[in-house]
Every structure is written in structure tokens, then in C-alpha cells.
Amino acid sequence: QTLLSEKVGQMMDWASKRAVIRMNGDKFRRFVKAPPRNYSVVVMFTALQPQRQCAVCKQADEEYQILANSWRYSSAFTNRVFFATVDFDEGSDVFHMMNMNSAPTFMIFPSKGKPKKADTYELQVRGFAAEQISRWIADRTDVSIRVIRPPNYAGPLMLGFLLTVIGGLVYLRRNNLEFLYNTNAWAFAGLCFVLIMTSGQMWNHIRGPPYAHKNPNTGQVSYIHGSSQAQFVAETHIVLLFNSAVTLGMVLLHEAATSDMDIGKRKIMCVGGIALVVLFFSWLLSIFRAKYHGYPYR
Numbered sequence: 001q002t003l004l005s006e007k008v009g010q011m012m013d014w015a016s017k018r019a020v021i022r023m024n025g026d027k028f029r030r031f032v033k034a035p036p037r038n039y040s041v042v043v044m045f046t047a048l049q050p051q052r053q054c055a056v057c058k059q060a061d062e063e064y065q066i067l068a069n070s071w072r073y074s075s076a077f078t079n080r081v082f083f084a085t086v087d088f089d090e091g092s093d094v095f096h097m098m099n100m101n102s103a104p105t106f107m108i109f110p111s112k113g114k115p116k117k118a119d120t121y122e123l124q125v126r127g128f129a130a131e132q133i134s135r136w137i138a139d140r141t142d143v144s145i146r147v148i149r150p151p152n153y154a155g156p157l158m159l160g161f162l163l164t165v166i167g168g169l170v171y172l173r174r175n176n177l178e179f180l181y182n183t184n185a186w187a188f189a190g191l192c193f194v195l196i197m198t199s200g201q202m203w204n205h206i207r208g209p210p211y212a213h214k215n216p217n218t219g220q221v222s223y224i225h226g227s228s229q230a231q232f233v234a235e236t237h238i239v240l241l242f243n244s245a246v247t248l249g250m251v252l253l254h255e256a257a258t259s260d261m262d263i264g265k266r267k268i269m270c271v272g273g274i275a276l277v278v279l280f281f282s283w284l285l286s287i288f289r290a291k292y293h294g295y296p297y298r
Contacts, residue, residue, distance in 0.1 A: 004036045011039065011082050019068035020044075021084040025093040028086055032109050040081050040111050040141050045095065047088040047103040056210040060104040060128040061085075063208065067130040070148045080111075081143045102215075106133060108140050125230045129208030191247065199240035204233055228291045239287065242280045249276030 011031060014021045023032070023043075032041045044064050046057045068083035086094050088103060095101075106121035106128075119140055126132045134145045173179065203209075211233040213222045223234040252273030256266045282298075289295045 004038060007031055007037065008039065008079050012079055015072060015082055019072035019083060020065060021082060023084050023086050023091065023094075025091045025097075028084075028091060028094045032084065037109075038111050039079055040143075041109045042081065042083050042137060043107050043109060044083075044085045045088075045098070045100050045103055045105040045107070046085060049087065049089045052088065052103075054103060054214075056128075056213070057104045059210065060123075063128050063130040063133070064106075066149055067133055067145060067147060070130070070134075071143075071145045074146065074148075076144075081137070081141055104128070106136075108137065110141070123210075124213070124225065125227065127207035127209040127230075129206075132207065195240055195243050195247070199243060200231055200236045201240075203231065204236055209233060224287055224290055226290065235287075239284070242284045242287075245276050245280040246284070249273040249280070252276065 007030075011021070021027075028043075031037075032043065044060070046061060047054045048057050048061060064083070064085070071077060071081065071083065088095055098107075104123065106123065107115055108119040108121075109115055110119065121133065121136055126136070130147045130149075134147055138144045170177070179185070207230075209225075209230065209232055213225075213232065214220070215222070223232060223238065225231050225235060250273065252269045255261075256270040256273060259266065261269075285298060289298075
């Protein structure tokens with residue numbers, strides 16, 4: 001009981017100074033691995049040093065800090081859960097002890113027993129948004145954390161600026177508003193909206209996935225997620241580009257069939273449209289087959 005009280009007191013002291021406790025090998029073995037322990041510890045294994053070039057680690061660390069601060073400064077804060085981090089350059093022995101070969105990785109070390117499979121966070125599936133990690137912690141520890149983000153005025157300011165510019169342009173053209181009835185402009189705007197939504201931008205906004213994944217062992221970068229249950233931000237941009245190219249090909253085919261242009265130009269538009277549709281739709285199918293294993297068609 002004396003040893004347990006000392007450990008809890010030390011963890012509370014560290015948490016009062018910094019919401020995320022930085023640990024090396026000795027601290028990890030003593031306060032996380034070794035009994036007795038009546039508290040759970042959420043640990044992020046990461047590699048934040050510049051020479052590691054882990055952009056995803058930095059993004060995940062920002063969300064992790066938001067979550068830890070939301071817990072530390074909430075009225076419900078207790079010593080049931082603590083947040084900690086182990087950086088590879090400060091605790092490489094911990095990585096070897098845990099057979100950890102990728103970063104960032106989130107694990108919960110429960111107050112009783114050893115971590116189970118579900119105590120390792122599925123980063124590639126759920127993303128690293130603070131809200132997603134909070135739900136995972138609630139499932140594993142019954143501790144609910146309400147995420148409180150610092151105010152961000154960039155969005156409202158940009159929206160206000162955009163509305164001001166649009167209002168100014170409409171005021172300057174108040175005597176000639178025929179451009180508002182330009183069907184091509186509205187069609188283009190609507191098409192852009194559809195392409196952005198169908199590419200998965202909303203999923204990215206909700207889940208907060210990494211831009212891409214770099215294998216720490218081989219250094220190979222993956223831009224397409226291998227599962228149909230998740231995606232990378234880069235994958236969204238690729239799908240958006242391919243869908244745009246297919247759409248452009250269809251527009252060229254339509255113009256080649258209906259316009260009054262010279263027959264030579266129409267033939268060029270027709271060949272270009274067919275090439276765009278066949279090539280980029282084929283690449284879209286390749287991505288689809290890579291994510292939905294067993295899809296039989298090419």
C-alpha cells in the first residue's frame with residue numbers, strides 16, 4: 001500500500017505539471033509495467049525527433065495533447081487514468097521490450113492484468129482524432145472524456161472574408177447581374193461539390209486519418225489503404241483527381257458529338273475523351289480491387 005501510494009502520488013505530481021507524462025525506459029517499467037497499480041495508463045509510442053521525419057507522429061501528438069488536456073483540466077479528473085508518451089529516441093529499449101516496430105501506436109495498460117488485443121488502438125482504421133481516441137478509452141476503461149478544443153477562429157474569419165468578397169463583387173456588378181444566371185458557372189460549381197464529397201473529404205474531416213503511411217522497416221510509403229474500412233488523405237486526393245479526369249473525358253465526348261466545331265477538332269476531342277475515360281476509369285477500378293480483395297473485374 002505504501003509503494004502504491006508513492007506511485008500514485010508521483011503520477012499525480014507529474015500530471016499536475018504536464019498533462020502528458022514523458023517517460024523513459026526506467027519510468028515506464030516502474031510506473032506502467034510493474035505492479036502494484038490501481039490506475040490505467042494510456043501510452044503513445046512515437047518518434048517526434050526531426051531526424052525521424054514522422055509527420056504523422058506530429059499530427060497524432062497534437063490530437064493526443066488536446067485529449068490529455070481535456071481530461072487533466074476537467075472537473076471529472078481523477079487518478080484512474082493517466083496519459084503518457086514514450087519517444088523512440090528516449091526509450092528505444094521500451095520499443096524493443098514491447099516488440100513495437102511502428103509509430104505512432106496507442107496502448108492502454110489497464111489497472112489490472114496485462115493489455116489485451118483490444119487495448120491497442122486501431123490507428124489505421126479509426127484515425128487519430130482526439131474524439132475517436134476518447135471513445136476507445138471509454139470502451140476500455142469506462143472513463144468518459146469530453147474533448148475540449150482550443151478556439152479556432154481561422155474558419156469563421158475565412159468564411160467572413162469570402163462572404164465579404166462575394167458581397168462586394170455583387171455590389172459592384174449590381175447593375176448587371178446576368179452572370180448569376182450563367183448555367184456553366186453553376187454547373188461547374190455543383191460538379192466540384194459532388195467530386196469533393198464523393199472522394200471522401202467528409203470522412204477525412206470526421207476521422208482525421210494520416211496523409212499516408214510509411215513503413216518504418218522498409219521506408220516504403222503507402223498512399224492507398226489496403227482495407228475498405230479506412231483511407232488515407234492522399235488516397236482521397238488521388239480518387240478526386242481520377243474522378244475529375246473521367247468527368248472531363250465525358251464532357252469532351254459530349255462536346256465532340258454536339259458542337260458545331262470543325263470536324264478535325266471534334267475528332268481530337270473524341271479521341272482525347274475516350275483516352276481519359278478508359279485510362280482513369282481503369283485506374284479507379286485498380287484502386288477498388290486493391291481495397292476490396294476478391295473483386296473479379298478489371
